[in-house]
């Protein structure tokens with residue numbers, strides 16, 4: 001599996017690499033991180049968001065960054081300056097938050113890695129656009145209005161691109177991925193808690209394979225997938 005190069009913002013990179021789903025995990029045991037990441041890569045999803053919700057999260061990110069170079073590992077549930085610093089120090093190559101504050105956005109700006117700050121309203125999306133941030137997480141996607149809500153934002157805010165997460169399932173994902181302002185969808189359904197508890201890596205691989213086969217999200221306006229060259233993942237990360 002070709003590693004996803006981060007020579008552009010996260011959603012653009014995932015879209016260019018035809019990765020439609022960003023797997024989100026809550027890990028209780030850091031020792032599960034490497035086999036999990038390998039199963040995702042084997043299933044065709046070379047990306048992983050480890051939520052900073054457990055004491056194991058930073059060690060999990062560290063392990064994947066060191067041992068699974070084909071997996072682009074990032075941190076989710078980043079809600080503080082400390083979370084930003086700890087995640088980047090552990091090797092997170094992108095950061096995701098459920099919501100946005102000025103303090104958190106300033107820290108994300110300074111982090112040097114691509115970020116997906118969270119929004120759930122038009123006003124929050126406009127506030128991010130005002131800062132020049134065009135890629136954002138839409139959270140909690142299902143509860144906040146689902147595909148219909150994002151479809152309604154595409155008219156007035158065509159430059160904003162979203163990763164809907166929270167309540168997204170294998171069944172609801174296609175409804176989001178068909179929208180012009182969705183780059184990819186995120187969720188825990190690819191590596192759900194019960195499957196992780198069983199350490200059923202074959203099941204993760206098969207869920208990943210099914211997710212990877214979903215039709216991809218829309219590339220950024222003006223960019224066709226075939227025009228994007230895959231560059232080395234060791235290249236310097238761009239600022240957003």
Ligand SMILES: O=C(O)C(=O)C[C@H](O)[C@H](O)COP(=O)(O)O
Pocket residue numbers: 024051076077078096097098099118139165166167168186187188189
């Ligand atoms: O905002 C964050 O950083 C989060 O960690 C939120 C998670 O992305 C969702 O809670 C995943 O939601 P489900 O796929 O419905 O389980």
